[in-house]
Amino acid sequence: MKNEKIVIIGAVAAGSKCAFKTKRDCPDCDIWVYTEEQFVSYSACGLPFYIEGTIKDADSLIVKTPKDYEKAGINIHIQHRLLEIKPKEKVIVVKNLKSDLIFETSYDKLVLACGARPFVPEIENQQFKNIFTLRTIPDGINIKNKMGTSKNALIIGGGYIGIELLEAFVKNGLNVTMIEASSHIMSLFDEDMSDDIEKYILSKNPNQVRIIKNDYVVSFEGDDNGVKFANTKAGGKIPTDLVVIAVGVMPNTEIAKAAGIELGVKNSIRVNKKMQTNISDIYAIGDCAENINLVSNTPTWIPLGVTANKEGRCCAINLSGKEDEFEGVLGSAVTRYFDYAMSLTGLNEKTAKNLGYDIVSEKVTKHDRTIEPIKEITIKVIADRRSQQLLGVQAIGCGDADKRVNTAASALSCHKKIGELVNLDLTYAPPYSASIDPLLTAFIALQDKLEKEQ
């Protein structure tokens, strides 16, 4: 509200969105932003594409600079680390990383947009050069620089970032090993879909790519020039001169926890729909905050840039004295490996089972359009047998898979039943679809299955 001092910790998607919108909606607010990073308001999702070379210049990942903050009337402090929150006194303790000066500053409202950081498993000898994680712009620049002189890359982790880095490294001529501790890469997808994805990846560049599953790296070997080998639990010895660890992220919430802020799923900060924590006048948004899954109405933690943006907007509206609620997420996501799209929304079979749903699913492989360039897509739809409610959709393939997932996402947020979805009025023309859209074919197949069971 007017004349309040609002302190925001973090300045990537959520923090930046919140700062700028609050200032626009409430010009009299006194806004202070602290980030321990050097860069603000950048597209972390673009980093693999910068490494790949599709995005030519790291600068173009930057949406706003500290100068843009200043021009907007926002007090921005880069390279300042949050050390402590004192909720009773309504002050925070901050360290200037350049001068090492530690100081206190007060707030009327505090917004935690602290983000998440790469989870790094225990591996011996991580001190060698050329072992990276990918989160920030300097990470991206470092990996890209090293890639230029590398022959054999190792990607630890078979998730979204792993797949995007795989494309980047393969396009740049490297031999790449991907190692995944679980039985499946891209494990947000169901196992049958993951199998299809892996099959495509291996068929696309059979000589450049090797995928190891059910195994993990226990130690590195190297010398002054950097890492040379990775040794696996199963006894494998992988020659490599470039390692990226991409096994997932964890929320930066230790300081919040120490201040008595309640944590939720996977130690993310529990918030209500107004993005408020359990402590008055402290908000949390973006990758450090917990989410509600809109399908199951249960707490979850799905840190994504698109959600950070929306939560930043919601928080800003509330800070400005109006009211807004962020209802939750579906976990909609997409990536690609060359021409092959991998897209999903809602619950996968495993998560749905764990939540107690009686799941039933169908999977169809169809042409994505009727005239060239015709490509195949595989769509899997998952529903709850009792309520017949749609729970999730996954779509993969070289065709237009992502369109179908977004259409389904929209339906998911309305808690539609399968029977209500078979007649969804989707567009059709030969360059865009089939007269029965593949998504509807999948819904019809599932509806037929449900009817046969009755």
Add this chain to the structure above:
Amino acid sequence: MKNEKIVIIGAVAAGSKCAFKTKRDCPDCDIWVYTEEQFVSYSACGLPFYIEGTIKDADSLIVKTPKDYEKAGINIHIQHRLLEIKPKEKVIVVKNLKSDLIFETSYDKLVLACGARPFVPEIENQQFKNIFTLRTIPDGINIKNKMGTSKNALIIGGGYIGIELLEAFVKNGLNVTMIEASSHIMSLFDEDMSDDIEKYILSKNPNQVRIIKNDYVVSFEGDDNGVKFANTKAGGKIPTDLVVIAVGVMPNTEIAKAAGIELGVKNSIRVNKKMQTNISDIYAIGDCAENINLVSNTPTWIPLGVTANKEGRCCAINLSGKEDEFEGVLGSAVTRYFDYAMSLTGLNEKTAKNLGYDIVSEKVTKHDRTIEPIKEITIKVIADRRSQQLLGVQAIGCGDADKRVNTAASALSCHKKIGELVNLDLTYAPPYSASIDPLLTAFIALQDKLEKEQ
């Protein structure tokens, strides 16, 4: 139901779907299909792409042949025209067009899938050769044959088929004039969107394409070789050796009306959600049947192949003794002109106003993705000021416009308000979208506008 004699009139999308599904679900049903056409179960939507040459072979437009009907155990009679329905006696009068034999046949259930036919305005001297309409496979073959020797084509009507034929003719090197009686081509779109479409079309092939609006053809001139000129109301004289009249379609419902079957919007056959007409045991499906607009819950008539398919399925389920209801349509549609997509769903401004909505709209032009090939799309969202309910979405441009319209279609069928849509959880990765999807940007712009008005 078991052993019933089901007679279906028409064998393109609706009739064919209904016949095959009924036979599958109810193998003991005795199914008789009559069509006055020579071909059955073909993709009428593919015809412009066949003329263009993208679909190489007219045969590939055919989904099923009369032999496929016979194999399935369906009695199929091509080139048989319905002359009369006698509901009291439950018989129909049919003429065999090859033998000229007229006969009666009885039914337990009658399904009218009579389709629609091109509306042909009054123009003098239509007897000349090389003046066509486009509805059937022979139409497509005749136009394609003539195109091969033509230099100057004239398309009468600036709707979907007109635009698709324009692409076909331009790709084949013809000079094309399109004449549209109203002030705008593609008039299912709002006028501002139509202006953008026209601007693109004229910029794409400036030397080959001419668009005349607010004028219409009153007479043709020609000789034994065929049409040579079209004279317009405003005094224009258009040299042409190939004319296609594509000003819209009208339902084939004269015989139904004569039998006492109630008609609705634009003389389409009024049906309930089970696809039943007002006369017991007579159903109507496909292009000859009226629809309910799901946004406004009012009767409309939007004849489209995708709807025909769904209505055929619904009717088949009801004929088989189970129950199914077809709720209605959104009028979702898409076409393209070369790389430029034109896609819409729901109500446009004019229709919404006529229905009494207090419309408010916003329009944004954005990149469709973050990495190359980046293209622009323009999205217009229309809502009702009072209820804040989304009424319609239109998207055009060289980028991925259709994805956004299908996502919106799904939301429209849930009667979502704009405020509920700004946080829709859509997928994001640089090859597929922006971190705030253009559709969400449009929703946010409209939400901001609505808030400012309050």
